[in-house]
Amino acid sequence: MNVAVSPVERPDIDEPAIREYVTSILTTEGIPYDASLSITFVSQADIAELNERFMGKTGPTDVLSFPIEDASPDTPPIPAPGGPPLELGDIFICLEVVEVHAGEYGVPFTDELFLMVTHGVLHILGWDHHNDADAQAMESREARYLEKIGRTRR
Template sequence: MTVDVVIEAPEWEALGLEALASRAAAAALAHLGLEPEDFETALLGCDDDRIAVLNEAFRGKPTPTNVLSWPSEERAAEVAGERPELPAPGELGDVAIAWGVCEREAAEAGKPVADHVTHLIVHGILHLLGYDHEDDADAALMERTEAEILATLGLPDPY
Protein backbone atom coordinates (compact mmCIF):
# COMPACT_ATOMS: atom_id res chain seq x y z
CA MET A 1 0.00 0.00 0.00
CA THR A 2 1.27 3.43 -0.79
CA VAL A 3 1.01 5.62 2.30
CA ASP A 4 2.01 9.22 1.68
CA VAL A 5 3.11 10.41 5.12
CA VAL A 6 3.30 14.08 6.03
CA ILE A 7 4.96 14.73 9.37
CA GLU A 8 4.26 18.01 11.16
CA ALA A 9 5.29 16.97 14.69
CA PRO A 10 8.94 15.88 15.02
CA GLU A 11 8.13 13.13 17.53
CA TRP A 12 6.66 11.09 14.68
CA GLU A 13 10.06 10.93 12.95
CA ALA A 14 11.68 9.38 16.02
CA LEU A 15 8.90 6.80 16.27
CA GLY A 16 9.26 5.76 12.63
CA LEU A 17 5.73 6.68 11.60
CA GLU A 18 6.27 5.89 7.92
CA ALA A 19 7.28 2.29 8.58
CA LEU A 20 4.51 1.79 11.17
CA ALA A 21 1.92 3.21 8.79
CA SER A 22 2.99 1.07 5.83
CA ARG A 23 3.01 -2.11 7.92
CA ALA A 24 -0.34 -1.43 9.63
CA ALA A 25 -2.14 -0.35 6.45
CA ALA A 26 -0.85 -3.32 4.45
CA ALA A 27 -1.88 -5.73 7.22
CA ALA A 28 -5.40 -4.26 7.32
CA LEU A 29 -5.89 -4.57 3.58
CA ALA A 30 -4.36 -8.04 3.32
CA HIS A 31 -6.53 -9.30 6.18
CA LEU A 32 -9.61 -8.21 4.26
CA GLY A 33 -8.44 -9.96 1.09
CA LEU A 34 -7.35 -6.80 -0.72
CA GLU A 35 -4.06 -6.39 -2.56
CA PRO A 36 -2.23 -3.68 -0.60
CA GLU A 37 -0.26 -2.49 -3.64
CA ASP A 38 -3.55 -1.55 -5.35
CA PHE A 39 -4.42 1.15 -2.79
CA GLU A 40 -3.11 4.44 -1.50
CA THR A 41 -3.80 6.81 1.33
CA ALA A 42 -2.30 9.88 2.98
CA LEU A 43 -1.40 10.10 6.65
CA LEU A 44 -0.75 13.29 8.60
CA GLY A 45 1.35 12.91 11.75
CA CYS A 46 0.52 16.06 13.67
CA ASP A 47 0.34 17.47 17.19
CA ASP A 48 -2.67 17.97 19.44
CA ASP A 49 -3.21 21.60 18.45
CA ARG A 50 -3.43 20.75 14.75
CA ILE A 51 -5.79 17.81 15.26
CA ALA A 52 -8.01 19.94 17.52
CA VAL A 53 -8.40 22.43 14.64
CA LEU A 54 -9.23 19.59 12.24
CA ASN A 55 -11.63 17.99 14.73
CA GLU A 56 -13.50 21.26 15.14
CA ALA A 57 -13.60 21.98 11.42
CA PHE A 58 -14.87 18.54 10.41
CA ARG A 59 -16.71 17.24 13.47
CA GLY A 60 -17.61 20.37 15.43
CA LYS A 61 -15.53 19.19 18.41
CA PRO A 62 -12.84 21.74 19.39
CA THR A 63 -10.68 19.23 21.28
CA PRO A 64 -7.77 16.99 20.37
CA THR A 65 -8.52 13.39 19.44
CA ASN A 66 -6.24 10.48 18.65
CA VAL A 67 -7.13 9.82 15.01
CA LEU A 68 -9.38 11.29 12.32
CA SER A 69 -10.20 9.88 8.90
CA TRP A 70 -11.70 11.21 5.69
CA PRO A 71 -12.78 8.45 3.29
CA SER A 72 -12.57 9.29 -0.41
CA GLU A 73 -16.14 7.99 -0.73
CA GLU A 74 -18.91 6.59 1.46
CA ARG A 75 -18.37 2.87 1.95
CA ALA A 76 -20.50 1.98 5.00
CA ALA A 77 -22.56 -1.20 4.94
CA GLU A 78 -26.30 -0.84 4.45
CA VAL A 79 -27.07 -2.97 7.53
CA ALA A 80 -25.52 -2.39 10.96
CA GLY A 81 -23.04 -5.08 11.91
CA GLU A 82 -22.38 -6.21 8.33
CA ARG A 83 -19.02 -5.81 6.63
CA PRO A 84 -18.78 -2.95 4.14
CA GLU A 85 -18.41 -3.87 0.49
CA LEU A 86 -14.76 -4.04 -0.54
CA PRO A 87 -13.60 -1.09 -2.65
CA ALA A 88 -12.09 -1.07 -6.10
CA PRO A 89 -8.38 -0.27 -6.24
CA GLY A 90 -7.42 3.37 -5.81
CA GLU A 91 -7.31 6.18 -3.29
CA LEU A 92 -9.00 5.33 0.02
CA GLY A 93 -8.83 8.74 1.69
CA ASP A 94 -6.81 10.50 4.38
CA VAL A 95 -5.98 9.91 8.03
CA ALA A 96 -4.55 12.25 10.68
CA ILE A 97 -3.03 11.12 13.97
CA ALA A 98 -2.01 13.27 16.95
CA TRP A 99 1.21 12.66 18.86
CA GLY A 100 0.24 14.00 22.30
CA VAL A 101 -3.06 12.15 22.57
CA CYS A 102 -1.49 8.90 21.34
CA GLU A 103 1.43 9.18 23.75
CA ARG A 104 -0.88 9.85 26.73
CA GLU A 105 -3.27 7.03 25.83
CA ALA A 106 -0.39 4.57 25.46
CA ALA A 107 1.06 5.58 28.84
CA GLU A 108 -2.35 5.27 30.53
CA ALA A 109 -2.81 1.80 29.02
CA GLY A 110 0.74 0.74 29.89
CA LYS A 111 1.64 -0.16 26.33
CA PRO A 112 4.34 0.94 23.90
CA VAL A 113 3.47 4.02 21.86
CA ALA A 114 4.32 2.15 18.63
CA ASP A 115 1.77 -0.57 19.44
CA HIS A 116 -0.95 1.97 20.20
CA VAL A 117 -0.17 3.96 17.06
CA THR A 118 -0.27 0.78 14.98
CA HIS A 119 -3.73 0.06 16.40
CA LEU A 120 -4.92 3.59 15.62
CA ILE A 121 -3.62 3.42 12.05
CA VAL A 122 -5.48 0.14 11.54
CA HIS A 123 -8.54 1.85 13.06
CA GLY A 124 -8.21 4.79 10.66
CA ILE A 125 -7.77 2.52 7.63
CA LEU A 126 -10.89 0.58 8.60
CA HIS A 127 -12.80 3.87 8.75
CA LEU A 128 -11.61 4.61 5.20
CA LEU A 129 -12.97 1.20 4.20
CA GLY A 130 -16.44 1.92 5.60
CA TYR A 131 -16.19 0.49 9.11
CA ASP A 132 -17.51 2.57 12.00
CA HIS A 133 -18.55 2.34 15.63
CA GLU A 134 -21.74 4.39 15.58
CA ASP A 135 -23.86 1.58 17.00
CA ASP A 136 -23.14 -1.56 19.01
CA ALA A 137 -23.27 -3.99 16.08
CA ASP A 138 -20.88 -1.91 13.97
CA ALA A 139 -18.57 -1.31 16.94
CA ALA A 140 -18.40 -5.05 17.70
CA LEU A 141 -17.52 -5.82 14.06
CA MET A 142 -14.89 -3.08 13.90
CA GLU A 143 -13.27 -4.04 17.21
CA ARG A 144 -13.19 -7.73 16.28
CA THR A 145 -11.65 -6.90 12.88
CA GLU A 146 -9.05 -4.63 14.49
CA ALA A 147 -8.09 -7.36 16.98
CA GLU A 148 -7.74 -9.91 14.15
CA ILE A 149 -5.52 -7.57 12.13
CA LEU A 150 -3.37 -6.68 15.14
CA ALA A 151 -2.92 -10.38 15.90
CA THR A 152 -1.39 -10.84 12.42
CA LEU A 153 1.15 -8.22 13.49
CA GLY A 154 1.87 -9.96 16.78
CA LEU A 155 0.04 -7.36 18.87
CA PRO A 156 -2.49 -8.13 21.62
CA ASP A 157 -6.21 -7.40 21.47
CA PRO A 158 -6.54 -3.76 22.54
CA TYR A 159 -10.06 -4.31 23.82
Protein backbone atom coordinates in the same frame (compact mmCIF):
# COMPACT_ATOMS: atom_id res chain seq x y z
CA MET B 1 -0.26 0.15 -3.23
CA ASN B 2 0.87 3.64 -2.31
CA VAL B 3 0.76 4.30 1.42
CA ALA B 4 2.28 7.69 2.20
CA VAL B 5 3.35 8.18 5.82
CA SER B 6 4.50 11.64 6.84
CA PRO B 7 8.06 11.63 8.13
CA VAL B 8 8.49 12.21 11.84
CA GLU B 9 11.69 12.46 13.83
CA ARG B 10 11.01 9.88 16.51
CA PRO B 11 13.10 6.73 16.83
CA ASP B 12 10.10 4.75 18.11
CA ILE B 13 8.15 5.24 14.88
CA ASP B 14 9.03 2.87 12.05
CA GLU B 15 7.46 4.45 8.96
CA PRO B 16 8.31 1.54 6.60
CA ALA B 17 6.71 -0.91 9.07
CA ILE B 18 3.57 1.25 9.18
CA ARG B 19 3.43 1.32 5.37
CA GLU B 20 3.87 -2.46 5.16
CA TYR B 21 1.23 -3.03 7.84
CA VAL B 22 -1.33 -0.76 6.16
CA THR B 23 -0.66 -2.42 2.81
CA SER B 24 -1.32 -5.83 4.38
CA ILE B 25 -4.64 -4.62 5.84
CA LEU B 26 -5.73 -3.12 2.53
CA THR B 27 -4.76 -6.26 0.63
CA THR B 28 -6.60 -8.49 3.10
CA GLU B 29 -9.67 -6.26 2.82
CA GLY B 30 -9.67 -6.73 -0.97
CA ILE B 31 -8.39 -3.31 -1.98
CA PRO B 32 -6.67 -3.46 -5.37
CA TYR B 33 -2.96 -2.86 -5.75
CA ASP B 34 -3.59 0.40 -7.60
CA ALA B 35 -4.77 2.40 -4.58
CA SER B 36 -3.34 5.11 -2.35
CA LEU B 37 -3.80 6.31 1.21
CA SER B 38 -2.00 8.91 3.31
CA ILE B 39 -1.19 9.01 7.01
CA THR B 40 -0.14 12.36 8.43
CA PHE B 41 1.12 12.97 11.94
CA VAL B 42 -0.17 16.30 13.27
CA SER B 43 0.04 18.43 16.40
CA GLN B 44 -2.65 18.65 19.07
CA ALA B 45 -3.63 22.10 17.80
CA ASP B 46 -3.96 20.84 14.22
CA ILE B 47 -6.03 17.78 15.10
CA ALA B 48 -8.23 19.86 17.43
CA GLU B 49 -8.92 22.22 14.51
CA LEU B 50 -9.75 19.30 12.19
CA ASN B 51 -11.90 17.70 14.88
CA GLU B 52 -13.93 20.86 15.37
CA ARG B 53 -14.18 21.77 11.70
CA PHE B 54 -15.16 18.36 10.35
CA MET B 55 -16.56 16.44 13.32
CA GLY B 56 -18.11 19.29 15.30
CA LYS B 57 -16.21 18.23 18.43
CA THR B 58 -14.05 20.40 20.65
CA GLY B 59 -10.49 19.49 21.54
CA PRO B 60 -7.83 17.12 20.26
CA THR B 61 -8.39 13.47 19.48
CA ASP B 62 -6.06 10.61 18.58
CA VAL B 63 -7.08 9.78 15.01
CA LEU B 64 -9.33 11.18 12.30
CA SER B 65 -10.08 9.51 8.97
CA PHE B 66 -11.40 11.17 5.86
CA PRO B 67 -12.41 8.63 3.19
CA ILE B 68 -12.70 9.82 -0.40
CA GLU B 69 -15.35 7.24 -1.31
CA ASP B 70 -18.40 6.11 0.60
CA ALA B 71 -17.78 2.56 1.69
CA SER B 72 -19.09 -0.02 4.10
CA PRO B 73 -17.54 -3.24 5.39
CA ASP B 74 -19.61 -5.16 2.84
CA THR B 75 -18.81 -2.86 -0.09
CA PRO B 76 -15.22 -1.60 0.00
CA PRO B 77 -14.22 1.13 -2.43
CA ILE B 78 -13.30 -0.12 -5.89
CA PRO B 79 -11.70 1.71 -8.80
CA ALA B 80 -13.59 2.52 -11.97
CA PRO B 81 -12.60 0.14 -14.80
CA GLY B 82 -9.85 1.81 -16.80
CA GLY B 83 -9.96 4.78 -14.45
CA PRO B 84 -7.24 6.42 -12.39
CA PRO B 85 -5.76 4.80 -9.28
CA LEU B 86 -8.16 4.55 -6.35
CA GLU B 87 -7.67 7.36 -3.82
CA LEU B 88 -8.83 5.94 -0.50
CA GLY B 89 -8.44 8.98 1.73
CA ASP B 90 -6.41 10.60 4.47
CA ILE B 91 -5.73 9.65 8.07
CA PHE B 92 -4.49 12.17 10.64
CA ILE B 93 -2.90 10.95 13.88
CA CYS B 94 -1.83 13.06 16.85
CA LEU B 95 1.16 11.36 18.45
CA GLU B 96 0.88 13.43 21.63
CA VAL B 97 -2.67 12.17 22.23
CA VAL B 98 -1.63 8.61 21.33
CA GLU B 99 1.15 8.87 23.91
CA VAL B 100 -1.25 10.12 26.60
CA HIS B 101 -3.71 7.32 25.82
CA ALA B 102 -0.94 4.70 25.93
CA GLY B 103 -0.09 5.89 29.44
CA GLU B 104 -3.73 5.97 30.53
CA TYR B 105 -4.36 2.44 29.27
CA GLY B 106 -0.99 1.09 30.42
CA VAL B 107 0.05 -0.13 26.97
CA PRO B 108 3.24 0.45 25.00
CA PHE B 109 3.19 3.56 22.81
CA THR B 110 3.80 1.53 19.65
CA ASP B 111 0.85 -0.77 20.41
CA GLU B 112 -1.43 2.25 20.80
CA LEU B 113 -0.01 3.81 17.62
CA PHE B 114 -0.65 0.67 15.57
CA LEU B 115 -4.16 0.49 17.04
CA MET B 116 -4.81 4.06 15.84
CA VAL B 117 -3.40 3.23 12.41
CA THR B 118 -5.67 0.17 12.23
CA HIS B 119 -8.66 2.15 13.46
CA GLY B 120 -8.05 4.87 10.88
CA VAL B 121 -7.69 2.42 8.00
CA LEU B 122 -10.87 0.58 8.95
CA HIS B 123 -12.76 3.89 9.05
CA ILE B 124 -11.47 4.64 5.53
CA LEU B 125 -12.90 1.28 4.47
CA GLY B 126 -16.33 2.02 5.91
CA TRP B 127 -16.12 0.42 9.34
CA ASP B 128 -17.62 2.46 12.17
CA HIS B 129 -18.73 2.31 15.79
CA HIS B 130 -22.04 4.17 15.89
CA ASN B 131 -23.65 1.40 17.95
CA ASP B 132 -22.48 -1.41 20.21
CA ALA B 133 -22.70 -4.13 17.55
CA ASP B 134 -20.68 -2.10 15.03
CA ALA B 135 -18.15 -1.15 17.71
CA GLN B 136 -17.72 -4.78 18.73
CA ALA B 137 -17.24 -5.89 15.10
CA MET B 138 -14.70 -3.14 14.46
CA GLU B 139 -12.78 -3.85 17.68
CA SER B 140 -12.67 -7.56 16.85
CA ARG B 141 -11.26 -6.80 13.41
CA GLU B 142 -8.68 -4.42 14.91
CA ALA B 143 -7.59 -7.10 17.37
CA ARG B 144 -7.18 -9.66 14.56
CA TYR B 145 -4.95 -7.35 12.52
CA LEU B 146 -2.88 -6.32 15.53
CA GLU B 147 -2.42 -9.95 16.57
CA LYS B 148 -0.93 -10.73 13.14
CA ILE B 149 1.96 -8.36 13.93
CA GLY B 150 2.39 -9.42 17.54
CA ARG B 151 0.56 -6.49 19.10
CA THR B 152 -2.48 -6.47 21.33
CA ARG B 153 -5.57 -4.32 21.38
CA ARG B 154 -6.22 -2.67 24.72
